[in-house]
Amino acid sequence: MGRIAELLRALGTRVINHWVWRLGFATRFLLLTLKHSGPSFRRFYLTVREIYFAGVLSLIIILVSGLFVGMVLGLQGYDTLARYGSSEALGVLVSLSLVRELGPVVAALLFASRAGSAITAEIGLMKATEQLDAMEMMAVDPIARVIAPRFWGGVLSMPLLAALFSAMGVFGGYLVGVRLIGVDEGSFWSQMQAAVDFREDIVNGVIKSFVFGVAITWIAVFEGYDAPPTAEGVSRATTRTVVISSLAVLALDFVLTAMMFRGL
Amino acid sequence: MARIERAARVAVRKSSGLKFALSSFPDKVTIPNLVEVEGVTFGYDRRRPILRDIDMVVPRGRVVAIMGLSGCGKTTLLRLIGGALRPDRGEVRVEGRSVKGLSAEGLYAMRRKMGMLFQFGALFTDLSAFDNVAFQVREHTALRGALLRDLVLMKLDAVGLRGAAHLMPSQLSGGMARRVALARTIALDPMLIMYDEPFAGLDPLSLGVVGKLIRSLNDALGATSIVVTHDVQEALAIVDTVYYMSLGKVEFHGTPEQVRASGHPSLHQFAHGEPDGPVPFHYPAPDYAQDLLGGA
Amino acid sequence: MMTRKELDLWVGIFVVIGMGALLFLSLKVANLASFSGADSYQIRAKFDNIGGLKVRAPVKVAGVVVGRVSEIHFDNETFEAVVTLSLDSRYQFPKDSSAKILTSGLLGEQYIGLSAGGDVANLKSGDTLKITQSAVVLENLIGQFLYSKAAEGGDKGNETKK
Ligand SMILES: Nc1ncnc2c1ncn2[C@@H]1O[C@H](COP(=O)(O)OP(=O)(O)OP(=O)(O)O)[C@@H](O)[C@H]1O
Numbered sequence: 001m002g003r004i005a006e007l008l009r010a011l012g013t014r015v016i017n018h019w020v021w022r023l024g025f026a027t028r029f030l031l032l033t034l035k036h037s038g039p040s041f042r043r044f045y046l047t048v049r050e051i052y053f054a055g056v057l058s059l060i061i062i063l064v065s066g067l068f069v070g071m072v073l074g075l076q077g078y079d080t081l082a083r084y085g086s087s088e089a090l091g092v093l094v095s096l097s098l099v100r101e102l103g104p105v106v107a108a109l110l111f112a113s114r115a116g117s118a119i120t121a122e123i124g125l126m127k128a129t130e131q132l133d134a135m136e137m138m139a140v141d142p143i144a145r146v147i148a149p150r151f152w153g154g155v156l157s158m159p160l161l162a163a164l165f166s167a168m169g170v171f172g173g174y175l176v177g178v179r180l181i182g183v184d185e186g187s188f189w190s191q192m193q194a195a196v197d198f199r200e201d202i203v204n205g206v207i208k209s210f211v212f213g214v215a216i217t218w219i220a221v222f223e224g225y226d227a228p229p230t231a232e233g234v235s236r237a238t239t240r241t242v243v244i245s246s247l248a249v250l251a252l253d254f255v256l257t258a259m260m261f262r263g264l
Numbered sequence: 265m266a267r268i269e270r271a272a273r274v275a276v277r278k279s280s281g282l283k284f285a286l287s288s289f290p291d292k293v294t295i296p297n298l299v300e301v302e303g304v305t306f307g308y309d310r311r312r313p314i315l316r317d318i319d320m321v322v323p324r325g326r327v328v329a330i331m332g333l334s335g336c337g338k339t340t341l342l343r344l345i346g347g348a349l350r351p352d353r354g355e356v357r358v359e360g361r362s363v364k365g366l367s368a369e370g371l372y373a374m375r376r377k378m379g380m381l382f383q384f385g386a387l388f389t390d391l392s393a394f395d396n397v398a399f400q401v402r403e404h405t406a407l408r409g410a411l412l413r414d415l416v417l418m419k420l421d422a423v424g425l426r427g428a429a430h431l432m433p434s435q436l437s438g439g440m441a442r443r444v445a446l447a448r449t450i451a452l453d454p455m456l457i458m459y460d461e462p463f464a465g466l467d468p469l470s471l472g473v474v475g476k477l478i479r480s481l482n483d484a485l486g487a488t489s490i491v492v493t494h495d496v497q498e499a500l501a502i503v504d505t506v507y508y509m510s511l512g513k514v515e516f517h518g519t520p521e522q523v524r525a526s527g528h529p530s531l532h533q534f535a536h537g538e539p540d541g542p543v544p545f546h547y548p549a550p551d552y553a554q555d556l557l558g559g560a
Numbered sequence: 561m562m563t564r565k566e567l568d569l570w571v572g573i574f575v576v577i578g579m580g581a582l583l584f585l586s587l588k589v590a591n592l593a594s595f596s597g598a599d600s601y602q603i604r605a606k607f608d609n610i611g612g613l614k615v616r617a618p619v620k621v622a623g624v625v626v627g628r629v630s631e632i633h634f635d636n637e638t639f640e641a642v643v644t645l646s647l648d649s650r651y652q653f654p655k656d657s658s659a660k661i662l663t664s665g666l667l668g669e670q671y672i673g674l675s676a677g678g679d680v681a682n683l684k685s686g687d688t689l690k691i692t693q694s695a696v697v698l699e700n701l702i703g704q705f706l707y708s709k710a711a712e713g714g715d716k717g718n719e720t721k722k
């Protein structure tokens with residue numbers, strides 16, 4: 001009995017030590033990235049390139065998913081609201097769920113698996129093939145030249161992607177609710193406008209997506225930089241990026257929602 | 265050609281951090297040895313030291329070869345000189361300054377005057393051959409436009425790949441990629457050039473060209489070179505001094521003539537490629553027969 | 561490989577449509593344009609009880625939204641709630657208009673309903689409405705109802721107590 005408890009305790013401290021150590025290392029890495037962010041803005045084309053890879057290349061998946069999520073919300077929402085005779089509130093339901101929750105969260109999850117994994121794989125591969133070492137030997141700081149632009153490219157892309165997702169979703173809800181089912185167009189929009197608040201809903205949604213963007217790209221660049229320099233190490237790091245950043249997005253969403261909408 | 269070279273070099277001086285780099289290093293004349301390695305011991309982990317008590321000097325203006333069997337720690341030694349690793353014991357000095365004691369800025373200032381050809385090329389996969397060679401020029405100098413283009417094409421021409429400037433690394437063959445990496449290494453005419461296996465994967469024609477290039481770069485630019493190689497004949501033809509390493513130790517050093525004449529058994533074995541001799545071909549392992557039968 | 565120009569173009573397009581989406585959300589979904597930017601004037605109204613009224617609740621006249629509640633605070637002298645209304649300058653109302661706190665639907669959001677009076681002079685910024693009617697609080701209503709029931713059947717109540 002005592003032996004088992006001891007074993008568990010040893011395992012526990014190992015795991016905790018490992019994760020706490022990694023978190024500390026990751027934090028130091030983030031601070032280092034922020035400190036060396038000068039070139040990302042002074043030579044903005046470095047960041048523009050990364051916005052292309054993180055943002056533009058995620059456009060299709062974000063737009064299409066947004067449209068479908070909005071259309072499903074339209075169908076399901078109508079079904080439920082019609083039971084209480086308030087199908088005109090469909091616009092409210094679609095827009096509030098998108099702007100407050102689904103837009104930032106689903107866009108962030110898609111972003112993590114589309115752009116986050118690509119960032120990790122690319123940086124991990126650069127490390128495995130000694131490109132980062134070579135850069136360092138050329139007296140060019142890889143954090144400033146490779147990491148920071150990718151970080152900022154992701155951070156700047158995320159809110160735009162989330163806004164596009166929400167807008168597409170509202171449009172999808174409109175297509176299904178108004179065009180297909182025949183909810184009154186006037187009340188669809190006017191009820192929505194009366195219920196959605198700029199400061200409370202839109203701005204909070206943008207803040208959420210910004211926080212998610214920071215979390216995902218931070219995890220992605222860190223996992224890439226920290227990956228063992230082998231093919232297996234890189235592929236594991238890529239998987240870890242998707243898993244950890246998805247969990248981080250969901251957990252952060254709970255915390256942010258509690259702070260923003262419940263005033264905790 | 266010469267005019268462009270000179271203009272390029274002036275631009276480099278003007279714009280790069282060489283101002284503090286030059287002033288912070290002792291004067292050229294006072295230190296005859298560009299690189300001094302003194303009593304260096306190093307291991308990636310505590311239990312297995314890779315290098316043991318290495319002593320080595322690289323005089324200014326010379327080409328020095330480091331030879332030895334695979335896995336004896338040659339690449340590791342180059343990394344120690346470049347400051348990418350720190351020795352457990354002993355000291356590496358470049359221009360008389362201990363690499364260990366340098367700050368991050370000092371280290372970068374030192375590296376600006378170094379070029380290193382990595383064993384596997386380490387070309388930037390997202391940049392074309394041209395942009396790979398231009399990388400350092402763009403990072404460290406104000407050179408742009410036609411002048412930059414001329415400089416880069418000149419370097420690519422030196423390795424015979426001017427026509428491949430627009431190709432991406434994935435479109436290059438292994439030997440071509442190594443030559444592009446070589447062109448990138450010498451893009452800024454470094455004071456110390458370290459080549460890790462410059463001859464690996466080259467056909468006999470480019471082998472001769474690259475060998476001559478290493479020698480002529482060294483003499484024309486007044487640079488100093490360290491060449492890590494397995495290619496004994498090619499190396500002996502171009503270098504001034506040979507260091508022969510075995511099992512993490514320097515076994516022998518001397519001029520190519522001394523190497524040829526040497527009666528040192530393991531060096532003789534290495535130089536003539538004989539499988540039987542004092543140097544084991546195999547990595548330390550339990551007895552072969554026992555290993556095979558033990559599994560049954 | 562992309563040239564730098566193509567890359568810039570795509571990123572430019574991305575930023576423009578992203579900003580467009582944000583604008584769409586702000587203007588078309590949240591209706592930011594309607595009051596915040598337009599000229600408005602502030603008037604005040606005091607209530608005994610505001611129920612569940614919240615800042616940014618609409619102010620309606622004849623069902624049309626003419627402004628929003630911009631501030632709610634408690635007056636410690638008179639023990640009343642002071643509600644500041646921000647009304648669109650396009651709409652003017654007589655000085656003796658009155659304000660009521662109403663509920664949309666049985667359990668919906670509360671809003672302020674203005675009823676126009678007959679005065680010739682109009683309300684100016686900083687004026688206070690004289691006539692107000694507080695929110696209907698469900699508990700009070702039920703309490704009153706039970707009280708009157710109890711008063712009706714007083715004897716019966718006494719008997720059971722005994
Ligand atoms: N990053 C590392 N971590 C742990 N051990 C390493 C690492 N890199 C190299 N080694 C070990 O160090 C020893 C020397 O490696 P090194 O790369 O210096 O050899 P080398 O002389 O360059 O060989 P080759 O001629 O094959 O390139 C090898 O035994 C190798 O196993």
Ligand SMILES: [Mg+2]
Pocket residue numbers: 338339340383460
């Ligand atoms: Mg090696």
